[in-house]
Amino acid sequence: MSLLAESPVRLSPREWRELEAAHHYRADDLTAAHRARASRHERHPVEDFLFTYYSYKPAVLRRWHAGEGVVLSDAAERAGWRWYAPGADPGSVHVDGVSFRAERSLLVAGVSRILRATAGRAAGFGCFGLHEWAMVYRQHENRHPEPLRLGRRGTDDVVEAHDLRCTHFDAFRFFTPDAVPLNRDRPTRDAQSALEQPGCLHAGMDLYKWSIKLTPLLPGDLVLDAFELARDIRTLDMRASPYDLTAWGYEPVAIETPEGKAEYVRAQRGFSERGQVIRARMLSLLDGD
DSSP states (O other): OOGGGSOOEEEOHHHHHHHHHHHHHHHHHHHHHHHHHHHTTOOOTTTTHHHHTSOOOHHHHHSOOOOTTEEETTOGGGTTSTTEEEOSSTTOEEEOHHHHHHHTHHHHHHHHHHHHHHHTSOOOOOOTTTHHHHTSTTOSSOSSSSOBTTHHHHHHHHHHTSOBOOOOHHHHTTSOTTTGGGBSOOOOSTTHHHHOOTTOHHHHHHHHHHHHHTTTTSOHHHHHHHHHHHHHHHHHHHHTSSBOOGGGTOOOOOTTSHHHHHHHHHHHHHHHHHHHHHHHHHHHHHHTO
């Protein structure tokens, strides 16, 4: 259903250009450090992840969209943009939600199904970020060049002392062969909507991926909110990982200790709450509410 079929919001040139400028400023601030490192061919084990794993460049974040159901007055320069259509008034444009939903119906349906199932499920907080540990379990090489905080044997001991409860396929698929049978569930791509739960850090990070895939249906501020959540989650993800990142300025969240577990769960609950707000807003926009 297209929101434009209801009562579209109309933005004057001044209104939408101010929103666009504010979006550019916020996006540039969020990506400044990454862009500076890229120009120097430098890497960062934590902050660069969102641009490498998800493969969306800063320019994608910078492009502002008002979202479906909003008419931009005097915006003829956007007439050639993909998924935009001319409005009733000369020079006005709007996001062509009907065409987007028709051509990408499987994507919209699939993302909606995952978001709805996740939003309606109780959050789980017993994984303690052990997916990163399971990715190096009984391996001679690490996924990242940083050293292991507890060494090889100490890392394996932590995995073996815990019940692995990973529910996210894109984390589980990187488990080492020896770690796979230790996990309580067997996540698959097809079963994603059946297992995804709002306490999962990766489910929270994926909100950024979904927001980009649903662009330009979603407004720019929601995309940047999802990016900021993913960035903050990634920081906890790596602080709780087996890697020693003190040289990069990150103190570890020692999930092998009771104190570390408590710290991890406190942060995890906060991210889950933030993710549910973003998830609810995405669903509302997709449903045309």
